[in-house]
Amino acid sequence: MKTSRCIEISIEREEVCIFRLPINRTTGRCATCGEKTPMLTLEEAEVLTGENLLKLRQLMACGQLHFNENPDGCLWICLISLLSPSRQAE
DSSP: OOOOOOOOOOOOOOOOOOOOOOTTOOEEEOTTTOOEEEEEOHHHHHHHHOOOHHHHHHHHHTTSSOEEEOTTSOEEEEHHHHTOHHHHTO
């Protein structure tokens, strides 16, 4: 009787994303997590993550993506929640 062997190979990889924000970047205190962090527009978050606006809005609606809304209706995304490891695992 012929025996077959199976070899399982697992590869883990870690990615590093480096991006530069202008010195005069808007920073603020996130209303959800309370951290002082750079705040991004929805469009900047879209470029940074590669996600479309609909997906980002869904993440905001279910609380996985923190945001502040200023009086004129502009949304500011919390960079800490955007880069959160728990959100990246999706």
